[in-house]
Amino acid sequence: MGTHVSKKRFDKSVVKILGVYNIKGGVGKTATAVNIAHLAAQSGLRTLIWDLDPQAAATFYLRVKPKVKRSEKMLSGKKFDLNEVVKGSDYPNLDLLPADFSYRNMDLLLGENKKPALRLLKLLRPLAEEYEAVVLDCPPSISLVSENIFRAADALLLPTIPTTLSLRTMQQLLDFMEGHKLSTPVYAFYSMVDRRKRMHLDVMASGQDPRCCVLETAIPYATEVERMGIERRAVTDYAPRSPAGRAYQALWEEIQAKVGGLRPLPMTYDSPF
Ligand SMILES: Nc1ncnc2c1ncn2[C@@H]1O[C@H](COP(=O)(O)OP(=O)(O)OP(=O)(O)O)[C@@H](O)[C@H]1O
Ligand SMILES: [Mg+2]
Known part of the structure; x- marks a missing residue:
């Protein structure tokens, strides 16, 4: 049967904007965002x-x-085209919107908008026509910035270190989302896993909150990931066959299979014959 498969822009069934988020700091958000974005680009997605x-x-x-011209203007609600500040990276298909030191005041700047919780979505909307995957590397906290991220993202990816405290933070996030009637799906995965630690094994074997999906792939604690700061590249670039490189590859494949939508937009109609 010939069907027209192209989707409407911002159809929520098509995940395109993935927010890598956790209230907690130092859980592997940035490592995940960079490696997943690298793998998405490598697989041919813009x-x-x-x-x-x-x-x-x-x-x-x-x-x-780390510099964005007129970033205050961008965040505070003035007319702004994100294309003006997008930079290329060393990887084909991968572009970057850099950080800027002014982002430390992001809550205040977003607060100047008529609809403060929707500013990032509004900025991203035109870009969604040009990119097939958008990955947001989020700062740790739960704030107006986070609420913007929840509303802009089609799905949240939540790196979680398997400890009891991390599970509590996960509950806080899910409670916050429920309280704010936010239905963005949350996909957690275990990060920086050390299988020699009893607590890690126990937490990973424990029951899961039905409000979020825990992916099967876990990212091991590995020095190859720490080396990203020296290499200034994705692990999936300089050590793709290492345990961490393979784990990120498996995570990317699981995201594509379960989260859905992160694949090149169909350019043609199916043949009706
Ligand atoms: N799987 C891993 N194994 C070992 N070290 C890791 C792993 N993932 C991340 N790290 C290291 O842990 C530190 C924190 O990681 P990362 O910056 O990705 O976390 P983050 O959640 O983005 O932190 P922040 O909240 O400060 O933004 C970094 O030094 C990073 O190299
Ligand atoms: Mg980070």
């Missing part, structure tokens, strides 16, 4: 990564200067 963290780690890993 990919954009937006470094929303004033610490600018993703920008550093991708060898770009």
Whole structure:
């Protein structure tokens, strides 16, 4: 049967904007965002990564200067075309929206908008026509910035270190989302896993909150990931066959299979014959 398969822009069944988020710091968000964006680009998707963290780690890993001209204007609701500030990366198909130090005041700047929780979505909307995958590297916290991320993202990817405290933070996020009637699907996965630690094994074997999906792939604790700061490249580029490189590849494949939508947009109609 010939069917027209192209989807409407921002059809929520098509995941295109993936927010890599956790309330907690240092759980592997940036490592995940950079490696997943690299794999998306490598698989042929036109990919954009937006470094929303004033610490600018993703920008550093991708060898770009952490500077955005008129970033205050961009965030505070003036007319602004994100295309003006997109930079290329060393990887084909992968572009970057760099971080800027002004992002430390992002909550205040977003607060100046008429609809403060929707600013990032409004900025991203025109770009969704040009990119097939958008990855948001989010700062740790739960704030107006986070709410913007929840509303802009089609799905959230939540790296979680398997400890009891991390599970509590996950509950806080799910409670927050429920309380704010946010239906963005949440996909958690275990990150920085050390299988020699009893607690890691116990937490991974424990029951899961039905409000989120826990992916099967776990990212091991591995020095190859720490080396990203020296290499300033994706692990999936300099050590694709290492345990961490393979784990990110498996995570990307699982995301594509379960989260859906992250594939090149069909350019043609199916033949009716
Ligand atoms: N799987 C891993 N194994 C070992 N080290 C890791 C792993 N993932 C991340 N790291 C290291 O842990 C530190 C924190 O990782 P990362 O910056 O990705 O976390 P984050 O959640 O983005 O932190 P922040 O909240 O500060 O933005 C970094 O030094 C990184 O190299
Ligand atoms: Mg980070």
